[in-house]
Amino acid sequence: MTNLNYTTKEINSNFKIKVAGVDENGNHINTLVGVSGAISLIGIDIFNRLLDRAFYSTGDCCYCKLRRGIKFSFYAY
Helix, strand or coil, rough: CCCCCCHHHHHHHHHHEEEEEEEECCCCCEEEEEEHHHHHHHHHHHHHHHHHHHHHHHCCCCECCCCCCEEEEEECC
16 A cells, blocks of 8 residues: 655645545535545545646646546645
């Protein structure tokens, strides 16, 4: 099992993470999640890739759409 590339404090102090779409149980979700909620939805490896993309983006929001029907939005604040 791999670890996060960033600390939880660093992630939470830079981003609000919103998840929208349909999870693997067929439930519709449209809510803010924390680090542990995001990891439980997609796993650490994919979450690390999304975080790298969000930290390197220059805009106020970074949208990451997954093929499984979930969209992650990282709002910088």
